Amino acid sequence: MIKKYLFLILLILLSFKGISQNNYSVTSIPFTQYLASSSSLPTLDDHCSSLITLPFNFDFYGINYNQVVISTNGYIDFRTTSANGSSPFAFSQTIPNVTFPVKNSILGAFSDLNNSNGEGTITYGIYGTAPYRKFVVYFYNNSFFACTAIKSSFQMILHETSNIIDVQLIDKQTCPSTGSGKTVTGLINLSGSEGIAAPARNTGTWTAFHEGWRFSRTGYYTNYSFVRCDDNADGFQTFNLNVAATDLSPSNPSGITFYETFTDAQNNSNAISNTTAYYNFSNSQTIYASGNGMIKPITLTVIDCALDADTDGVGTALEDVNNDTNLANDDSDLDGLPNYLDNDDDGDLILTSVEYVFSGKNVTAILDTDNDTIPNYLDNDDDGDGVLTFREDYNGDGNPANDDTNANGTPDYLEMGVALGVESNQLDKTIQLFPNPTLDELNFDNQSGKSISSISVYAINGSLIKEIKSSESIHSISVSDLQSGIYFVKLVINDSTLNYKFIKK
Incomplete structure (x- = not known):
């Protein structure tokens, strides 16, 4: 009996806390520069700002924060004790490292910057609409301490709800000074024992122009997410729970039973009877699925689909590609980010907003260059030449949209005749x-x-x-x-x- 309860306690902890706190991964994303209504920060040398209240709670390494500190040396610090203090500037360690001088921080392009010459700016602001707002910190044209003519421009973006972190390196030039030129883009936890840097962007002297990096924790939350459009703007909607059952147990969906409480799921009592039209009573609401020897939390969420959460030009309701009413289980590029929150749905390094265009005057015909019935914004081989779009980046700059090897005005990724010989x-x-x-x-x-x-x-x-x-x-x-x-x-x-x-x- 004791073993049984210990198992249940462990199951509850895993269900609500998450599998791991340190499973951040980093992936390349298309370059996107955000323009937000912003507030300015003083550009003092080696300085940490006063406490800044976030517009939403943000989960960083498993802890929720509602305040941050911004360093004039290019990082966001979640330690409140750093406020109004001096910012470290000298470092040689690569991350992770317990001796690294900055902890519990998002390192946008952390280096020894000198903002006191008045040439650069540091601003922060909010972009988008709840619950998918972005907190944007923008370093523009900041000089290096030892190289005042050399500049660094970049953005750090915190995503509401998904807790994703983006870094957009707009133009990070290289200062040849041994100490002052060192820069790192990445994350580091409170002790310094855990951290991750973007590839080739750990501590060193490097340049970057128009490149984007995303830090996220795929699978951090164990809940199954069921997100529906709100038909009448009241926060409530009917859910066909059989959709979740099919996702959780494709070979035996009928073996999944749903309950409103964990205790009921544990005791197999008071099962939800109307699974095809379950009406949520709060937003969000957690119910529980039981079957195949597991108990799985199911988060039911109703959202306003009039909002384009990822600002990619595709209406949120249209991002339900499989037409099963659940927006959260459509992930065309399998990057862990559902299409309605992903501005590159097919993961081909061409923004969805660039690919989501209409052919001719028929506004119902979305462009499908290779006529394979998959529209370009969901197709990772747009011209059907057998070469994936991301591999048609022949000039190697991370952007297939600017490759036109025969100079005819059509990008190579849209022209079947231009591929590998x-x-x-x-x-x-x-x-x-x-x-x-x-x-x-x-x-x-x-x-x-x-x-x-x-x-x-x-x-x-x-x-x-x-x-x-x-x-x-x-x-x-x-x-x-x-x-x-x-x-x-x-x-x-x-x-x-x-x-x-x-x-x-």
Whole structure:
């Protein structure tokens, strides 16, 4: 009996607290610069602001905060004790590190900045409408302490409800000074023992232009989310719980039973009878699904679909791609962010607002370049040439929209005739990367009969990480020194160039 109750207590803790506090991941996102109604901060050198009240509670490493401090050296600090104090500026450690001078912070582009010359500005403000507002901190044209002619511009964005953190590096130039030029973009927890940096953006001297990074905790919350449009603007709606049952147990949805309380789910009593038209009595409301030896919290939420939560131009109601009434289970690119909160629905590095366009005068016809019945904004191969859109970034700058190799005015990712050459397409099929994902080494199974003379590894934002050239064929490379994340590999064989994608664990 004691073991039974210990198990139930553990289950409750996992249900409400989350699986882990440190499972942040970082992914590349399209560059987006936000313009928000803003307030200005004093641009004092090495200074921390007074306490700033957030417009919404924000979960950072498992703790909810409603106040932050902004450092003039480029980070958001959740420690209230930092308010009105001096900001650290000298560091050489990479994160995570318990000796790192800044803790419990979002490091936008943390470096030794000198804002007191009056050339740059630091502002903060709110963008969007609740419950999907964004708190935007904007560093514009700030000088480095040792390089006053060299500037840094970037934004840090905190997302309401999803607790996602974005960093948009607008134009981060390099200061050659050994100390003052060091910069890091990432997160670090209260002790410094946990942290994560964007690929190739840990402590060092680097440049960045028009690149975006997203920090999130996929799977942090164990609740199943059921989000419905509010038909009559009263916060209440009927839910077909069989939708959740099918998602939770595709092979046996009838084996799932729903209850209004955890105790009822535990005791198998007072089951919800009308599962096809359950009416919520609060917004949000948590009920419980029981079946297959588990009890799962189900969060029912009703939202105003007149709001375009991700400001991507697609009406929120239209983001229910599978038409099952649940907005939260539509995630076209499997990035953990449902389409109604994702401004790049297909994950092809082209913003949805760019791809969501109409063809001709028929406003009901959304552009589908390759006529495969999948509109471009949900299609990661827009022209149907077999080359994924993100791989048609031939100039390597992280933006396929500006690649037009034949200079005819049509981007390559929308033109089937412009892809890897015929020889390259054939070679592409004869070379495989393994293992993928990989931890230490990336191998190349080369069945082409030709030698790989050059291998270049790029971060997903297009920055070159490493390059290997040899007069003899290369069969493997070490990636143990890379941080976890998504990378591109460019292979040169004779006069052909091949592009691949791999994940470093």
